[in-house]
Amino acid sequence: MKYDLLLIRYAELSVKGKNRKKFERQLQNNIREALRDFPEAKVFRTYGRMYVELKGAPLHEVTERLRGIFGISSFSPVIREKLEEEAVMEAAHRVTEDSLPDGGSFKVSVRRINKDFPTGSQEMNQKVGGYVLRRMEKLRVDVKNPDVEISIEIRDEAAYVSGEVIRGAGGFPVGSGGRALLLLSGGIDSPAAGWLAMKRGVTVEAIHFHSPPYTNERAKQKVEELGNILSQYGGNIKLHIVPFTEAQLAIHKQIPDNCEITVMRRFMLRIAEETARRRGIMALVNGESLGQVASQTMESMYTINEVTSMPVLRPLVTMDKLEVIDIAQKIGTYETSILPYEDCCTIFLPPDAKTRPKLEKIQYYESFLDVDYYVQRAVKGIETIELTGISRETEEINELL
Amino acid sequence: MIYLDNSATTRPWRSVLDTYIKVSESYFGNPSSLHPLGGEADKLLDQSRAQTASLLGVNKKDIIFTSGATEANNLAVKGAAEARKHQGSHIITTSVEHPSVLEAAAALEQKGWEVTRLSPDKNGEISPEQVEEALRMDTVLVSCMHVNNETGSILPVEKIGECLKKHPKVLFHVDYVQGIGKVPLSMTESRIDLLTISGHKFHCVKGTGVLAVRRGRLEPLFHGGTQENRLRAGTENTAGAAALAKAMRLLLDGSREAAGRMRSLNLLLEEKLSEWKGVEINSPKNRAPHILNFSVAGIKPETVVQALAQKEIYISTTSACSSKQGSGSRVLQAMPLPKERSETALRISLSEETTREDIDAFLLAWEEIYETTARKGKQYEI
Numbered sequence: 001m002k003y004d005l006l007l008i009r010y011a012e013l014s015v016k017g018k019n020r021k022k023f024e025r026q027l028q029n030n031i032r033e034a035l036r037d038f039p040e041a042k043v044f045r046t047y048g049r050m051y052v053e054l055k056g057a058p059l060h061e062v063t064e065r066l067r068g069i070f071g072i073s074s075f076s077p078v079i080r081e082k083l084e085e086e087a088v089m090e091a092a093h094r095v096t097e098d099s100l101p102d103g104g105s106f107k108v109s110v111r112r113i114n115k116d117f118p119t120g121s122q123e124m125n126q127k128v129g130g131y132v133l134r135r136m137e138k139l140r141v142d143v144k145n146p147d148v149e150i151s152i153e154i155r156d157e158a159a160y161v162s163g164e165v166i167r168g169a170g171g172f173p174v175g176s177g178g179r180a181l182l183l184l185s186g187g188i189d190s191p192a193a194g195w196l197a198m199k200r201g202v203t204v205e206a207i208h209f210h211s212p213p214y215t216n217e218r219a220k221q222k223v224e225e226l227g228n229i230l231s232q233y234g235g236n237i238k239l240h241i242v243p244f245t246e247a248q249l250a251i252h253k254q255i256p257d258n259c260e261i262t263v264m265r266r267f268m269l270r271i272a273e274e275t276a277r278r279r280g281i282m283a284l285v286n287g288e289s290l291g292q293v294a295s296q297t298m299e300s301m302y303t304i305n306e307v308t309s310m311p312v313l314r315p316l317v318t319m320d321k322l323e324v325i326d327i328a329q330k331i332g333t334y335e336t337s338i339l340p341y342e343d344c345c346t347i348f349l350p351p352d353a354k355t356r357p358k359l360e361k362i363q364y365y366e367s368f369l370d371v372d373y374y375v376q377r378a379v380k381g382i383e384t385i386e387l388t389g390i391s392r393e394t395e396e397i398n399e400l401l
Numbered sequence: 402m403i404y405l406d407n408s409a410t411t412r413p414w415r416s417v418l419d420t421y422i423k424v425s426e427s428y429f430g431n432p433s434s435l436h437p438l439g440g441e442a443d444k445l446l447d448q449s450r451a452q453t454a455s456l457l458g459v460n461k462k463d464i465i466f467t468s469g470a471t472e473a474n475n476l477a478v479k480g481a482a483e484a485r486k487h488q489g490s491h492i493i494t495t496s497v498e499h500p501s502v503l504e505a506a507a508a509l510e511q512k513g514w515e516v517t518r519l520s521p522d523k524n525g526e527i528s529p530e531q532v533e534e535a536l537r538m539d540t541v542l543v544s545c546m547h548v549n550n551e552t553g554s555i556l557p558v559e560k561i562g563e564c565l566k567k568h569p570k571v572l573f574h575v576d577y578v579q580g581i582g583k584v585p586l587s588m589t590e591s592r593i594d595l596l597t598i599s600g601h602k603f604h605c606v607k608g609t610g611v612l613a614v615r616r617g618r619l620e621p622l623f624h625g626g627t628q629e630n631r632l633r634a635g636t637e638n639t640a641g642a643a644a645l646a647k648a649m650r651l652l653l654d655g656s657r658e659a660a661g662r663m664r665s666l667n668l669l670l671e672e673k674l675s676e677w678k679g680v681e682i683n684s685p686k687n688r689a690p691h692i693l694n695f696s697v698a699g700i701k702p703e704t705v706v707q708a709l710a711q712k713e714i715y716i717s718t719t720s721a722c723s724s725k726q727g728s729g730s731r732v733l734q735a736m737p738l739p740k741e742r743s744e745t746a747l748r749i750s751l752s753e754e755t756t757r758e759d760i761d762a763f764l765l766a767w768e769e770i771y772e773t774t775a776r777k778g779k780q781y782e783i
Contacts, residue, residue, distance in 0.1 A: 217437035221444070393441060397448045400420045401647050 003077035008050040027173040072168030099163035103138025104147035174234030177201025189287030191333040196315035209244040243381040257350035408750035424640040449646040470599035471501040473612035480619030489539030529560040547580035553692025562591035582652040605648035609641040664690035
């Protein structure tokens with residue numbers, strides 16, 4: 001089955017009044033970026049519609065790419081036909097066969113924008129419906145609740161016929177909703193949180209805390225890999241790698257074991273906030289979910305959050321672990337996340353962590369540490385890498401293979 | 402040198418060797434080690450696996466790297482039989498399989514399994530009806546090669562797979578060693594559960610192979626570490642896996658054109674050789690593009706092989722595995738061909754690199770050797 005175009009729908013955007021143009025432009029750019037491996041495919045807008053003209057690009061692969069792009073509510077493969085009754089009917093027949101290979105119910109909706117076309121839309125509905133019905137078995141008409149709606153648009157230049165509606169990723173185009181800094185560990189949660197933030201149009205930068213020699217290169221590689229996977233959903237991601245050893249050792253030395261995690265989290269948040277502030281980023285995103293582990297109880301959140309006044313977005317806050325795992329599997333980060341490398345959250349894990357840390361106590365313990373010194377040192381030592389979807393190693397490996 | 406024994410083994414491609422050497426030098430870490438060297442090796446191995454899987458149209462986790470096809474075939478046949486012995490103890494295979502399947506089946510027979518060996522018709526083919534008839538309640542495995550290594554005949558694995566769709570409990574193993582890059586085959590569409598390939602048959606190094614396990618639990622042959630999804634213990638051959646993935650990509654990238662070229666050279670050979678008195682073509686019309694098997698009445702095949710070798714042209718008598726036993730081709734006997742004909746068989750096998758010039762040079766040499774040996778035959782005998 002040969003389709004010429006893909007019609008892109010973006011329902012949520014259309015309510016956005018004045019910003020609409022901006023959103024559309026962003027979406028168009030994001031689609032172009034996602035299809036950069038298929039230079040023959042052209043993305044264009046016309047009459048409030050967006051199309052991908054395939055021009056020989058493989059439909060299946062283009063479809064797979066489009067599925068991941070935020071801002072698309074749905075899309076449909078379309079056949080472009082010349083303005084002749086017979087040709088349009090035959091195209092409708094092909095589309096129906098393709099959309100309903102095992103039969104089912106359908107309806108035909110013709111819109112005649114080009115009034116020079118001799119047949120009216122009502123008459124055309126009946127003609128096309130009859131034509132298709134006569135040629136296919138196990139097919140019936142259902143105008144109320146059809147399995148597939150065959151829509152035909154008769155425009156000035158050509159007629160467009162489409163059937164199947166493929167669900168898009170929804171949300172807003174990445175780049176239309178400001179920038180946020182994601183606290184990216186190597187776990188299952190934070191990539192899922194980042195993905196959900198991107199879904200609302202947020203451009204994500206990531207920050208990762210690295211404690212050599214207690215956490216090794218593989219843990220860092222793993223985070224790069226996670227960032228690379230995320231970048232498939234919203235373009236390049238800047239990953240800021242924080243040297244965290246010094247701060248962590250100081251905490252380990254000074255703070256009672258069972259409060260270490262809380263203090264460490266406070267440091268991470270401070271460092272993230274400082275990094276965001278320097279980069280003009282206005283929010284932080286993390287993978288916390290309420291009550292999941294010791295550091296994510298309500299009391300912990302209260303105590304940890306106290307160090308920043310910047311909004312901390314927690315897209316996973318109400319989710320169960322299994323819901324998060326579902327997302328991680330869907331976006332392809334799960335397999336990488338479960339690789340068993342120590343990250344900085346787990347190395348100095350005490351046997352018992354406080355689940356209800358008292359803010360006053362924590363502040364008292366911290367008063368013996370030169371907090372600002374460690375935060376500034378860590379921020380200064382940040383190494384930033386640009387993740388493009390393909391890591392350096394992967395590039396090297398690709399050359400070998 | 403004109404090398405026309407590509408079904409025995411192939412000459413490794415330069416770029417594949419480059420990968421093998423580069424990986425051996427720079428990615429020598431044990432993929433299971435936690436340090437960065439291990440991590441890099443693991444990542445490379447993982448990518449090699451992903452590439453191999455995508456070229457075969459299966460999932461990454463389905464790819465088990467082995468030391469070659471013999472191990473893969475043994476793992477498939479014995480591993481499937483052992484894992485399913487509670488379910489039944491009957492195996493179906495053919496009498497024209499590679500020894501690594503036939504002998505593995507024979508070893509199981511010794512231990513109490515029952516084996517049905519289907520015989521091909523005069524074209525060297527097995528019909529799906531034969532398989533259907535042989536199926537029993539306690540059948541656990543059907544193992545059938547795709548392209549026969551001696552005659553090049555193409556067995557109807559697609560149809561057998563179709564017929565096995567009605568028997569979901571039976572595992573289907575296909576030895577695809579001679580078919581890959583020559584005759585396309587889809588594991589999923591042909592309902593193949595287990596598929597064997599061998600690297601050195603497509604310009605990779607020796608000691609590389611794959612068993613693709615799309616479905617079905619297997620009992621491992623080796624016990625030890627948890628490598629290869631617990632099916633093949635032992636430190637992974639990272640360089641071999643990377644080289645195999647690369648060779649396979651290069652092979653399949655150009656396979657359609659290459660197969661067309663080989664087919665026309667193969668037909669040319671058939672046409673020219675048939676002109677000689679006493680020459681009979683043993684390969685069926687429906688054969689893989691790279692293999693031509695023929696017999697020459699009255700001339701000992703070893704004589705021809707050695708005489709051609711003196712001119713640096715290399716062909717073979719029968720499959721490399723049995724050519725030193727000198728007992729005539731088991732496959733041709735199974736077809737069945739007369740003893741005389743199966744004992745005088747010669748095999749020419751082409752590769753992606755064989756040119757028209759190679760074939761012309763071979764035909765010229767052939768003419769000379771035929772003239773001399775046919776007249777004063779004894780002189781050349783060894």
